[in-house]
Amino acid sequence: MTDASRPERFAYLGPHGTFTEAALLSIPDAAGAEHIPYATVPAVLDALRRGDVDSAVVALENSVEGSVPTTLDELATGEPLQIVGEVHLPVAFALLVRPGTDLRDIKSVASHPIAQPQCRRWLATNVPDAEWHAATSNAEAAQHVADGHYDAALAGSFAAARYGLSVLAEDIHDVADAVTRFVALRRPCAPPPATGMDRTTVVAFLGEDHVGALLEILTEFSVRGINLTLIQSRPTGAGLGSYLFWMDFEGHVTDARVGEALMGLRRVCADVRYVGSYPRADEVRPEIRRGTHDDDFTEAAAWLASIRG
Amino acid sequence: MTDASRPERFAYLGPHGTFTEAALLSIPDAAGAEHIPYATVPAVLDALRRGDVDSAVVALENSVEGSVPTTLDELATGEPLQIVGEVHLPVAFALLVRPGTDLRDIKSVASHPIAQPQCRRWLATNVPDAEWHAATSNAEAAQHVADGHYDAALAGSFAAARYGLSVLAEDIHDVADAVTRFVALRRPCAPPPATGMDRTTVVAFLGEDHVGALLEILTEFSVRGINLTLIQSRPTGAGLGSYLFWMDFEGHVTDARVGEALMGLRRVCADVRYVGSYPRADEVRPEIRRGTHDDDFTEAAAWLASIRG
Numbered sequence: 001m002t003d004a005s006r007p008e009r010f011a012y013l014g015p016h017g018t019f020t021e022a023a024l025l026s027i028p029d030a031a032g033a034e035h036i037p038y039a040t041v042p043a044v045l046d047a048l049r050r051g052d053v054d055s056a057v058v059a060l061e062n063s064v065e066g067s068v069p070t071t072l073d074e075l076a077t078g079e080p081l082q083i084v085g086e087v088h089l090p091v092a093f094a095l096l097v098r099p100g101t102d103l104r105d106i107k108s109v110a111s112h113p114i115a116q117p118q119c120r121r122w123l124a125t126n127v128p129d130a131e132w133h134a135a136t137s138n139a140e141a142a143q144h145v146a147d148g149h150y151d152a153a154l155a156g157s158f159a160a161a162r163y164g165l166s167v168l169a170e171d172i173h174d175v176a177d178a179v180t181r182f183v184a185l186r187r188p189c190a191p192p193p194a195t196g197m198d199r200t201t202v203v204a205f206l207g208e209d210h211v212g213a214l215l216e217i218l219t220e221f222s223v224r225g226i227n228l229t230l231i232q233s234r235p236t237g238a239g240l241g242s243y244l245f246w247m248d249f250e251g252h253v254t255d256a257r258v259g260e261a262l263m264g265l266r267r268v269c270a271d272v273r274y275v276g277s278y279p280r281a282d283e284v285r286p287e288i289r290r291g292t293h294d295d296d297f298t299e300a301a302a303w304l305a306s307i308r309g
Numbered sequence: 310m311t312d313a314s315r316p317e318r319f320a321y322l323g324p325h326g327t328f329t330e331a332a333l334l335s336i337p338d339a340a341g342a343e344h345i346p347y348a349t350v351p352a353v354l355d356a357l358r359r360g361d362v363d364s365a366v367v368a369l370e371n372s373v374e375g376s377v378p379t380t381l382d383e384l385a386t387g388e389p390l391q392i393v394g395e396v397h398l399p400v401a402f403a404l405l406v407r408p409g410t411d412l413r414d415i416k417s418v419a420s421h422p423i424a425q426p427q428c429r430r431w432l433a434t435n436v437p438d439a440e441w442h443a444a445t446s447n448a449e450a451a452q453h454v455a456d457g458h459y460d461a462a463l464a465g466s467f468a469a470a471r472y473g474l475s476v477l478a479e480d481i482h483d484v485a486d487a488v489t490r491f492v493a494l495r496r497p498c499a500p501p502p503a504t505g506m507d508r509t510t511v512v513a514f515l516g517e518d519h520v521g522a523l524l525e526i527l528t529e530f531s532v533r534g535i536n537l538t539l540i541q542s543r544p545t546g547a548g549l550g551s552y553l554f555w556m557d558f559e560g561h562v563t564d565a566r567v568g569e570a571l572m573g574l575r576r577v578c579a580d581v582r583y584v585g586s587y588p589r590a591d592e593v594r595p596e597i598r599r600g601t602h603d604d605d606f607t608e609a610a611a612w613l614a615s616i617r618g
Contacts, residue, residue: 190618216532223525223532223573253617260569262616263609264532267600274616291576300572307571307583308562309499 008033009053011044017139017159023087023182024057025158041070042078048185049079057087061181061230072234072246075185075275076203083183083201083276084192091178093119094157096142096165101151103168106130110141111154119154121174127152139163181281191277194252197285199229200277202262204245205236207270217245220264224257225289226250250286253277256297257288317342318362320353326448326468332396332491333366334467350379351387357494358388366396370490370539381543381555384494384584385512392492392510392585393501400487402428403466405451405474410460412477415439419450420463428463430483436461448472490590500586503561506594508538509586511571513554514545516579526554529573533566534598535559559595562586565606566597 010030013020014037021037024030033055038044041058048056058071075081093115097106109123110133116123123130130152135141138155142163145153153159157167206213221228230248251258253274265272319339322329323346330346333339342364347353350367357365367380384390402424406415418432419442425432432439439461444450447464451472454462462468466476515522530537539557560567562583574581 219528219532223528253613259613259617263606263613264600266609266612267605269600272612291573291578296576297572300575303575303581304562304568304572308568 006034008055009036010034011036011038011047011053011056013041013044013058014038015137015139015143017142017155017162018137019089019156019180020057020059020182022156022158023059023089023180026087026089027057027085027184029085029184030055030057042074045074045078045081045185048081048187051187054186055084056081056185057182058185059180060086060183069234071183072232076234076244076246076273077236080188080273081185081275082188082191083278084186084189085184085278086199086281087182087184088179088281089182091118091173091175091180092156092170093138093154093172094160094167095169095172096145096153096155096157096160096163097151097168098145098148099164099166101166101168103127106151108133108150109152109154110135110144110150112136112138112141115154118174118178119172122169122172126169184278191253192279194254194277195279197280197283198250198252198255198277199248199280200251200253200258200262201246201248201275202265203273203275204247204265204269205271205273206243206245214245216268217247217265220261220268221249224261225292226257226261227286250284251277256294257292260297315343317364319344320347320356320362320365321345322350322353322367323347324446324448324452326451326464326471327446328398328465328489329366329368329491331465331467332368332398332489335396335398336366336394336493338394338493339364339366351383354383354387354390354494357390357496360496363495364393365390365494366491367494368489369395369492378543380492381541385543385553385555385582386545389497389582390494390584391497391500392587393495393498394493394587395508395590396491396493397488397590398491400427400482400484400489401466401479402447402463402481403469403476404478404481405454405462405464405466405469405472406460406477407454407457408473408475410475410477412436415460417442417459418461418463419444419453419459421445421447421450424463427483427487428481431478431481435478492587500562501588503563503586504588506589506592507559507561507564507586508557508589509560509562509567509571510555510557510584511574512582512584513556513574513578514580514582515552515554523554525577526556526574529570529577530558533570534601535566535570536595559593560586565603566601569606 010033012024044056044058047053060071106127107130109130113134116132141153142155142159144150146163157170160167226249228249232246233243236242236244319342321333353365356362369380415436418439422443425441450462451464451468453459455472466479469476535558537558541555542552545551545553
């Protein structure tokens with residue numbers, strides 16, 4: 001679908017100045033690409049599905065923009081897309097003001113509703129008299145400040161330049177080391193090569209609500225020494241007791257231990273959707289347990305062939 | 310090693326009239342074969358290893374002749390041999406006497422020491438005044454009775470004719486439904502074809518005494534829906550804390566679920582010895598759990614290939 005004569009197109013959750021745009025800007029492949037904002041996560045993903053863009057970036061986990069459930073549900077049950085990379089951004093807001101504004105002048109602060117609880121303590125300490133106002137995005141809040149409607153906005157510091165604002169305070173967050181995880185998506189394709197520091201995402205559907213189903217699924221991973229990094233259950237919408245499990249885990253689809261675990265999931269689940277294998281943004285190299293290296297699987301397969309003969 | 314011009318030779322634990330000979334006589338393949346008694350289990354197995362015989366029959370489990378630990382240790386750590394079949398015999402002794410002897414005449418009873426506790430209640434009820442004497446085998450006890458040394462022997466009823474004795478009482482056993490399991494052995498070979506009612510035996514060696522090793526091994530089976538029918542730990546002789554586990558379980562080495570479990574064992578154990586796959590004597594057909602049929606493995610492998618592509 002990609003036309004070599006034009007730059008790659010990346011869709012992202014806009015408008016300009018969102019954390020998602022900041023995540024997109026941190027992707028080396030996106031340099032020189034065309035960046036196209038969309039108003040909602042489903043709109044971003046549908047643009048990719050239709051082929052209007054080549055790639056898309058959306059928030060997945062611990063978002064500051066409220067898109068986690070939407071993203072999970074879209075990727076779990078919508079027309080399949082594939083994760084090919086991820087970006088971690090620290091959750092850190094800046095207080096953006098019109099140039100010349102002093103902390104004492106601030107009587108109103110605007111932000112996306114998700115940002116407010118993450119900065120509550122900071123606001124109470126530093127601008128105790130300011131009134132908080134909701135905006136549909138942090139970038140929109142910045143626009144409102146630029147337009148003179150409010151005195152300050154909580155947004156990414158990278159949004160300041162776009163809206164002609166100044167950064168009065170940076171690195172605002174009540175929880176230390178909080179991170180938002182974004183994923184880069186493409187239409188279904190071969191995975192990027194294994195790096196030894198990879199993550200794989202699947203969605204497992206439980207067809208019948210049988211006792212021990214989750215234990216059964218977890219055992220498929222643990223018996224092969226694979227650690228899960230995220231497990232999130234969501235209703236499938238197909239009725240009470242019908243669940244899917246979003247699972248991120250260590251390793252690449254081409255790893256022998258991952259392949260065998262995936263086949264195990266495929267055998268015991270009503271359905272399994274493969275969502276992708278991709279390099280971990282945190283570059284954590286998993287400790288591979290005794291007996292679960294690729295070589296161990298190769299040797300064991302040769303031994304089995306010998307005793308079957 | 311088999312010479313087509315002569316009948317097959319089967320070694321067994323003698324002398325004539327042992328339960329092992331009775332087990333051998335129940336094997337269809339042994340009809341028309343030459344049956345050669347040996348004095349001990351190691352002697353039986355060494356005859357097979359040397360090629361003096363083509364096959365061997367020894368007691369393995371719940372024996373009435375005391376050979377279980379010897380058999381397990383020999384098959385686990387001696388030069389490899391392979392189980393190709395099994396025979397179950399009910400544990401049931403007969404009281405053998407010289408013709409014309411009455412129950413009231415019996416003042417002495419001889420048997421292998423293993424037989425005595427299994428018949429203790431019966432003896433106390435029916436011949437309360439008889440003194441018990443040890444013999445090196447039940448067949449030898451019968452010989453002693455024929456020679457006039459003792460009044461009665463506890464042995465298999467099939468031994469009576471060989472020693473010119475009469476059966477005064479049959480089906481003597483304190484525990485109902487007790488069974489002795491015998492195995493037919495060959496030198497390493499291809500397994501008999503799968504019947505759908507098969508058992509497989511392996512010996513797993515734990516190289517380091519690490520926590521959770523047994524749980525790890527059991528999980529390799531449980532995650533693939535395979536039930537164990539016997540698990541027996543034995544010291545390896547290589548020092549304190551060094552153990553082997555003899556394991557019998559449902560299924561045939563050519564079953565996909567069994568193959569994957571065996572490869573798992575091979576990966577996590579210091580060593581695994583395959584001892585054989587063979588039809589179950591009890592003809593129990595295992596319930597194959599959802600997701601663990603051969604077809605499920607085939608389908609899952611095709612799916613994995615497709616997502617890796």
